[in-house]
Amino acid sequence: MMPYRQKNARGSFKPHLAVKFRSEEGNLRSFFIDSTRVAAKYPQPDAYLITHAHSDHHGSSAMLSECSICTEKTMNALEVRHSRNFKGNLAGENGFIDYGGVKIRTYPTHHTDGSVAFGWENENGMRILATGDVKDASNLPSCDVLITEANYGDPADLSCYFEDDLEGFYAALKSPQDVAFGAYPFGKAQRVVRLIRQSGYEGPIGMDDKSQELTQNLLEDAGELVSMDAGAGVNVVSPGKLEELPLYMSKYMITGRRDHRFPSINISDHLDASGLEKMVLDIDPEFVVVYHPAGHRPSRFACHLNTLGYDAVCLADINNVVSNEFM
Structure with missing residues (x-):
């Protein structure tokens, strides 16, 4: 699996993360995670995974693609919030969707109504899990590659404990x-x-x-x-x-x-720093990518995971870059 950052036609990065991998049948696939759409004139990813409908996860853009995937409640929230029709595909909140030859499993994260993590395997049996934001990680499975958030992931910031x-x-x-x-x-x-x-x-x-x-x-x-x-x-x-x-x-x-x-x-929709650390310890991945939010917290959470013995990077550390022209 290769995590990479997508550039748009102006040369700036699209938000959040993309991954390339081979399906169990050996076909090369690309998934965008909580990111904006690629312009129609360029090659499209195989799927836009929308974990939930908060604006900083860019569902208002991805919902207009026939390649988007989210839950019914996330679709409802997107349509109410943005007065647009969702054009993509629906997945259950705790089930499977077979999409483009990839069996994608969803797991509730209890961040918002309808919010889910997406999990799948590549051709080598590597288990990949992309969480979005998490309030309760009790439904999340173990995996080999964890792609997750760090809204309150700075272990040195007292405001990240609550x-x-x-x-x-x-x-x-x-x-x-x-x-x-x-x-x-x-x-x-x-x-x-x-x-x-x-x-x-x-x-x-x-x-x-x-x-x-x-x-x-x-x-x-x-x-x-x-x-x-x-x-x-x-x-x-x-x-x-x-x-x-x-x-x-x-x-x-x-x-x-x-x-x-x-x-x-204080009534939060997120895990605090201790909760995020426990989530990673319970899932016990071999590799962690921290992709959200903007600012310093992803880097500090990744560094903290390194001290705990995990191989972790944040979005800013990812040097694999693909432009629209070369997708």
């Missing part, structure tokens, strides 16, 4: 005042609604339009969702909408950041 503050969240939810939680419309809002329902609250939840549409499309057990102007006692709205709600409401931001005017409650 636990979900469920106690603080439920305390805020049970306060006698009406309450509003600021949460990003995709991913975070659905997690908060699920926590509210799991607490036993059965009343209406006020939401802004985009958060409501996404939640209704992604959660089977969302319960009654109403407009943020309906006067509900519990509300989950986009962060920018908190200011529009009445002053008497208790308001919180669901984030680990502390640079908001409202109090923060």
Whole structure:
């Protein structure tokens, strides 16, 4: 298997990673992982693997290719978020898809509704796993090559260590005042609604339009969702909408950041540094490629894995470069 970086016609790198390998039948294949499309006039990869629908994983571009692969919930989120029709192929959240002679297995990562890792084998039986972002790695299998994220992978950064503050969240939810939680419309809002329902609250939840549409499309057990102007006692709205709600409401931001005017409650969609390390130890690959996010964390996570005895590189270390003209 060869991990490589794709250049566009302007000579700049496409985001994230591509891999070349031979299928079990011996045919050369190329998969793009969470990357933008190649212009139609150039040779296309065999598949665009979309792990989930957050914008920094570029599904808004890849969803327009007939070679794209994602889950149904990721497709729904992409279509709602970007007002475009998905043109690719659907895979289950914990199953198989036979694509171009490659048997691809999906594994839930619990980062967002519908988020999955993709796993497959090459002609030599090498097991390759591309995770996207991960909240819960318990469903991920062992593999030989792990392609993964490092959102909170810097072991020297104290902000990369955290636990979900469920106690603080439920305390805020049970306060006698009406309450509003600021949460990003995709991913975070659905997690908060699920926590509210799991607490036993059965009343209406006020939401802004985009958060409501996404939640209704992604959660089977969302319960009654109403407009943020309906006067509900519990509300989950986009962060920018908190200011529009009445002053008497208790308001919180669901984030680990502390640079908001409202109090923060940490409910994360990611593994922290300890969780990422444990994920790698449990999967126990022979080689690790850290491809996300931008910045220094992939390099520092790869270096940390090196100290643990793993052969690991980050995206910036990959010197295999292919331009569109030579795909």
